[in-house]
Amino acid sequence: MAAESPPPDDLDEDTSATNNDQGPVFILYLDEPDLSRELDLLKKWVADLLTPTYLHEPTPDHPWCPQWWDHDEAVALLHGIWLAWQKLTDPQSCDFTDPDRWHFDNLYPALDRLRAAGGPLQRCMTDRNKPTHRPAQHVRWTDELPHQPQHMSVPLTSQPITHRT
């Protein structure tokens, strides 16, 4: 008898992108079309659960961005807490205390960083009536350091220090 072929891969379409048996892939490492698919699912989760339940009025101390997906750090943070939410609220595997853990271990620390006055959305909306979106300027870490003028260098053998008496 011939071996049966494996069943078709018809896993739940509502879960995040996975790397076969190795678990989810960090969203910033995804290429198209997986990136767009994952981002669409994340946007839906943020709109359906996060925004109406956990996001309060934007203020200068707690900014928000109506186009958060244009901020890589926001995408990474929100994707991380979404992945954790999927694991810690899955009725097939979660414990009674996992939803509570999700709040205090994942959600609140991520929101504290995301909505901090100096966080990734700091240049965006701080007033509900003034939707603002100004993506951050990223550090260009490949830039060369500016040339140090010769007179700034200090020789190892400097003149002896004299004290006034």
Ligand SMILES: [Zn+2]
């Ligand atoms: Zn923005």
